[in-house]
Amino acid sequence: MAKETGRKLVAQNKKARHDYHIEDTFEAGIVLTGTEVKSLRAGRASLVDGFGDVENGEIWLLQVHIPEYTQGTWTNHATRRKRKLLLHRQEIARIERRTSEKGLTIIPLSLYFKDGRAKVEIALARGKKTYDKRHAIAERDATREAERDLGRRLKGIH
Structure with a gap:
């Protein structure tokens, strides 16, 4: 099978730009299980309630809904599980410093495949x-x- 190239959008949080002032954006990799990847490739996900959290020097994505894969068996994933984001250490430190400020939060803007790898665009945002x-x-x-x-x-x- 040929390697994928380009960007394929899976989900977008359109309401985020309406509800928040976007201050800074980052592209992060996301740790997924096999059935999550298959569900995303089918174009199914929702970022509406999603947000990010910094714990022990790691950034986690919470409340993002990736529905169960229909052909999945007992190996299927939990739909709203906690997912780890992959960023450089300097980016994590900068995000951690900025979110300690009052009013800033981490929100997902879009979820997509870039050259076959799942990526999520997160933003540091202040509520409107x-x-x-x-x-x-x-x-x-x-x-x-x-x-x-x-x-x-x-x-x-x-």
């Missing part, structure tokens, strides 16, 4: 307040309306 979310929505709607008006004007429709 509700008024920040309303402001972002209003700003997005205003730019969309301005672009729509400009398009109408260019087409000659008033």
Whole structure:
């Protein structure tokens, strides 16, 4: 079988950019069992409730849902188990220092295969307040309306 190349997206946490201010992003490898890999290759995963935690100089990914592999037997995995992330020691130290600050947390942004290896993009993020979310929505709607008006004007429709 030929070796995989490129990037194949499995899951994305679209709500994360709405709920958090993203301060820094990292690409990490993820330790998985065989049935988890097969389930991911089938394109099944959810990052919605996921978050990261630093324990004893290691970063763990918690509450990420990878459903059981349908053809799996008794070797199947637990769907929301704790999964270890693979990062360089300097990156782990930097993340640990930054998360000790008040308000910063580790959240997964996307889960994908890169050259056949499972990777997760994690971010150091600060939670948004509700008024920040309303402001972002209003700003997005205003730019969309301005672009729509400009398009109408260019087409000659008033």
